[in-house]
Amino acid sequence: AKNDGRNHYRYYSSEMNVNMLERVQLEQRLRQAVIRQEFCLHYQPIVNLDDQKITGVEALIRWQEPKLGIISPDKFIPIAEETGLIEPIGEWVLQQALTDLAHWHSLGFKISMAINVSGRQLLGHDKTSFTCLLKALLQKNNIEPQYLHIEITESMLMDDTEHCMTALESIRSLGLDIYIDDFGTGYSSLSYLKRFPIAVIKIDKSFVDNMLERESDAKLIKAIVMMGQSLELKLVAEGIETHAQWKMLQALGCDYGQGYLFSQPLPAQDLESFLHQQTQS
């Protein structure tokens, strides 16, 4: 560490202690949360950009801590990954999401479900356990595999390439599509897109945010779309908030989209109402 003078150093170190304390407390609460089942899932519609019709949903976890209120996944998923708690949490997510999906299918809404999966979950201690879990849960809920999608980030592909390849190929052989999340924010090389069994690219929200103001972001999106098309991949844009963003993404050739313009992530009940409304209109 730099010698910035005594006061600055002390300030810095006490702030670190606060963060450590907060983290340790959060970790303890997270252990309790797994036992007490304090999680729920919200579902964000993914729509076809041509007609705004819902084709699927992404499951997004929420933690309702009794004292602290709702805690964002950006805050607790990293802790869950480091502590290994992601394995029971991830299993709960899959079970809940597939139970809800089976219910919507039984009502005649044949939508798909995208699940976020972290590296530790995918690779785990036993390479085949995640695939076995997927297979068992699909069977139990009587869901055809093409309705389930797995979202992974591009950095996962780089971290442990060989294991990742084995795991993704076994998932793919079950008939599930694999999505690359937050595309453009990592450091993946284009050859990875071809080597791995990937079906869909999700263009990160950070590019969509500024695409109208910043020409470089619009150009980047255009390049991602063209590359995706030439590799015969589908494209989903994340974080669409305005009509202008929607129209521009559609013009650029992006297939699907998600964002507050179409719908926020919704509790299961509200998603069901959303589905009923869409079929009426």
Ligand code: C2E
């Ligand atoms: P993500 O997978 O990139 O999910 C998209 C995030 O953008 C979600 O945040 C969603 O609520 C938010 N979002 C969607 N549309 C808009 C929009 O138009 N405007 C704005 N401002 N935000 C929008 P959320 O739900 O807080 O999730 C954050 C991250 O936590 C996710 O990013 C994902 O990486 C992780 N996560 C969520 N659920 C799970 C899970 O079940 N398992 C794992 N491993 N990670 C999860």
Ligand code: CA
């Ligand atoms: Ca995602």
Ligand code: CA
């Ligand atoms: Ca994303």
Ligand code: CA
């Ligand atoms: Ca993200």
